[in-house]
Amino acid sequence: MKHLIQFWPILKRLLIYIKPYKKKIILAFIFLLSGSISEVLGPMLISYFINNILSKHVFHIKIILIIIILYIMLQVLSVFFNYFQSILFNKIAVKIINKLRQDIMYSALQQPISEFDSQPIGQMISKVTNDTEAVKELYDTVGPTLFRSTTLICIILFAMFTLEWRMAMVALIILPLVATLMLIYQYYSTPILRKVRYYLADINNKFNETINGINVIQQFRQEKRFEKNIKESSDLHYLERMKVLILDSLLLRPLLSLLSALILCSFIFLFSFFPVETCEIGTLYAFITYLGRLNEPLITITIQQSILQQSIVAGERVFSLIDSPKHKYGKNTNPFKSGKINIKNINFNYKNSSKNVLKNINIDISSKNFVAFVGHTGSGKSTLVNLLMGYYPIKHGQIYLDDKSIDSISHYVLRQNISIVQQDPIILSDTIFANITLGRKISEEKVWKILDQVYLGSLVKSMPKGIYSLLGEEGSNLSVGQKQLLAIARILVSYPKILILDEATANIDSGTEKLIQKTLLSIQKKSTIIVIAHRLSTITQADLIVVLKKGQIVEFGKHKKLLNNKSYYWKMYKFQSSKI
Structure with missing residues (x-):
């Protein structure tokens, strides 16, 4: 609970980025809901077929054909709706991340020079690249998956209560147990996930430092030392990732599968005590099918919690850069009259x-x-x-x-x-023209005049494309x-x-x-x-x-x-x- 309260301001702020895409989000959720309903109705049709046709040996070809056609249609509709909701969510996520990256870059460009003195460039690059990719999963994976899984659980439980309320009550036992597992998982995983993000940024920083200083590294034969430094950071990142995987393997699928197995055993046990006319074989089939389908969204929700935490931790790092103090300037807009x-x-x-x-x-x-x-x-x-x-x-x-x-x-x-x-x-790794104008509207004639003034005119004229000749990285040519x-x-x-x-x-x-x-x-x-x-x-x-x-x-x-x-x-x- 403490972590939920702590993370809520970051999550709330990340969700604000959805606001411009409200209509598309609603449409995507409608597709998602329709796909989930189509998916859940299938077992009810099969249950009807078992109870009313197969068990009674009353075979009406038309009814059977209708059931088959309806079943296939439901599966096709499920695929159709799930495809389009996935496309919509991904489009929205990419647009949101583009906006978030623009905000980060704007903030980075407004930073005081003193911030660059004390902050490794690799850490900043990691926030723009790796952390925003982690945040992206909140919009295109976590949100849709949580909604779909929750919807599936609600529809499945509704279908269970419709078919047999006593067996449905037994199935409900799994929900508080899963909630307890999620809280335990969150408590232990949050500090580990923070370290994972930190070590990943540290690896980026060391790679950036190594590539920029490759000439010095090779000159003084420091390859092994720098390789060792990067390996140390990679090993630390690996160890923290392994801790997350161990938590996942202990608290997620095995325990949830065990809980589902116990519930399934309870169904079989209860079914043996019900009068024949009270609970039919088709109903048992539907319950077993629904239990299998109920198990999957519960596991998915618990796994998504891990991704959600990674997204929020990444968002925390991103907003630390966005919220950092900007360089302050005055408001005097009068042009200079002199260079005094x-x-x-x-x-x-x-x-x-x-x-x-x-x-x-x-x-x-x-x-x-x-x-x-x-x-x-x-x-x-x-x-x-x-x-x-x-x-x-x-x-x-x-x-x-x-x-x-x-x-x-x-x-x-x-x-x-x-x-x-x-x-x-x-x-800049661009043309001579672009390097001189730097986005300012200047004629080619003036650029040539300036080049002559700084004694570069003859050099540029000797180049294949003149002022539009490309310069190498950092002007290497x-x-x-x-x-x-x-x-x-x-x-x-x-x-x-x-x-x-x-x-x-x-x-x-x-x-x-x-x-x-x-x-x-x-x-x-x-x-x-x-x-x-x-x-x-x-x-x-x-x-x-x-x-x-x-x-x-x-x-x-x-x-x-x-x-x-x-x-x-x-x-x-x-x-x-x-x-x-």
Whole structure:
């Protein structure tokens, strides 16, 4: 009972998805009910034949033919109705799961970046795929089967009471016994089923991690270790599944079959005490047939309880993602007039960490300036850029973009006016045209113009289908530098007021670096440019260089001034110069 109360809110919420398909559901249930009635009427016809024709040796060909035709018609109708109810329920289930997956994906896309820092991607993928498939069974299997089984039980019991009420009373004994078995089964199976879903998600996560890191795994000969990790998770999943199977084999069919056998023995025992005229052989035949048919829906209901629990546990995981906090944006829809940035007293620490990654950061950046953030790994450069992008909520301090507090700016305006080119840009497995436009309505002529601007025009023209040439997965047929230039091309579709390059020149050759610098000079006429610099030689012309160390600003100024100071920046620059 405790589990039923606990699961009811999830089940109720899953059932809400049925609402748009109410009429189709009713029609499917009518088909299902008609099929069940057709199925149950068959033994009554045979009982009539045994009692009134066979036992009395009165053979009327017409009556026998009518009984045969009616019996065949009932069986055909049963098949017909069951087929169409199955098709309807499955169609509804697929549509509901499509809607549920859309809700999950919408929720995943609205997640704060901090959630992706702490949640394994494989777990999220498992919720979208495996868990929604488990939920699907609620609509196309559990619901119809429970309704059909319950209907069959009611009709069979009605037929039993119509034929012989005393024997029907004996048959009723099985119902409270089955209900007790179901409660016992639910009590023991629920915690096991939760573990089954968890271990399945863990397997997906490890597979995802292994496939994404296959180059590193093979390079360092870690195949056996990763194989062992996946095997451990698979073994744990197997052990929990075996526990479910053991419960099924102990509490379901064997016990129910035993109960049915005992009831059948009671029928035979009672039948021997009834006067001949009270209970006929045809009635006994019908009761034996109905008991066999009663046994099956009872077993089915108990088995469906297991699937129901799996569906609800899966629904619980799905709704945990749907209900998770969404990234909050402001409501200010006024467009940016400039790329001015003011950072005031920023202190920041990541979720589940008390250590500040940024400490008392204060920076003022004028519009259309070229600003560089430099510092060793772990100095806080990327964190500061992520805050400028609005990826993380600011708890201490404030950032103003175009004199507007960043947490007051709407999602559309923020993304329209501030863009980032990352060190490893994401390239879609699609055409060059699709990778640049990203769904935005842009003419081919403008795309070619942008490609020329980022020095990719000649490369694309040499491709078989030009801008409609397909790129490999993650841009596998492009060099690192070409990916960077393609990422910049996306930005140039509509110039942002603020453009950030997160170590965009760290892994490219000097020739491509010069091309990117030329492109940036043209962009600077319209945008404020912030660069996280790996190579200090690329930022010598910056209007402002901000030097970070352990989350604090230790120096700022122009290149020459910082060299004259002969402090932290000077040491970094000298170190890089000596390596060239």
